[in-house]
Amino acid sequence: MVTSFNLQLPETTEEQVRSIAKQEQRSIPETVVMLTDEAIRGRRKHEQEPRTEREPWRERLYLSSYRYIDVAQLVQVTPRTVARWRRTYGLLGQRAAQDSYSEPLSYLELITIAFIAAFRRVGVELDDLRQVHDSLRNLFDDEYPFTLEDFKTRAPHALAHLPVDQLSRYGIILRQEHHRWSEPILDQFERFDYERGLALRWYPRGRNHPIIVNALVAFGSPTVEGTGVPTYILKQRYVAGETLEETADDFGMSVTQLREALLFEGVHLGDLPSL
Secondary structure (H helix, E strand, O other), X not given: OOOOOOOOOOOOOHHHHHHHHHHHOOOHHHHHHHHHHOOXXXXXXXXXXXXHHOOHHHHHHHOOOEOXXXXXXXXXXXXXXXXXXXXXXXXXXXXXXXXXXXXXXOHHHHHHHHHHHHHHHOOOOHHHHHHHHHHHHHHHOOOOHHHEHXXXXXXXXXXXXXXXXXXXXHOEEEEOOEEEEOHHHHHHHOOEEEEOOEEXXXXXXXXXXXXXXXXXXXXXXXXXXXXXXXXXXXXXHHHOOOOHXXXXXXXXXXXXXXXXXXXXXXXXXXXXXXX
């Protein structure tokens, strides 16, 4: 039985690591290795909260878990665009940009990039988005304002002091004496579920598709909703030569769900499986 271990994780207690290990069904040494390299960022607001108010699940939101290519697939842009947005919005903190191109993104960075992509798709300019981001970062005192529920509910009112033409560029309108997001922007927010004030669940292809990114399930990997099964595992089973029916039955999902997961992973179902 392991009774102690060498923690090299700033602001992380042995009890928190044991709790994460239990949640993820990993050994204590495996959990320490997993967390140490991607340890908690010193640049976030939550590190200044009293330790008794922080929960293990929150620490995992800051772990660098997503490669550029993974983020690009999720938000449907190029890896180069992801890198550019990451620099533009200051998500690299105090680190030198040239040393950080290959460093994976955290869940909170992923969701920030997802919102940037969503707003760009409805026509909001990058310069306007950056101004909104910087204003809300200061207003909400949080490094990742786009991930907050306050971004959805309070931002239009909080920015109401700005000129009308500027608000309209941001996608904010005045209706019945209340500032609110325009309908195209509100539609983008519908892809996110909020819990504890944060966007913890995201439907990257919309709610009519079964793929979900849940920060608290499978380390935030894309999974099939209701099953917790990562889509990459389903792809591996398909490539190994299993039939769709066999795999769907093993994981307790429908063949339709499995097909959606494989398409999400870029599998062409007409292709022959290859090892």
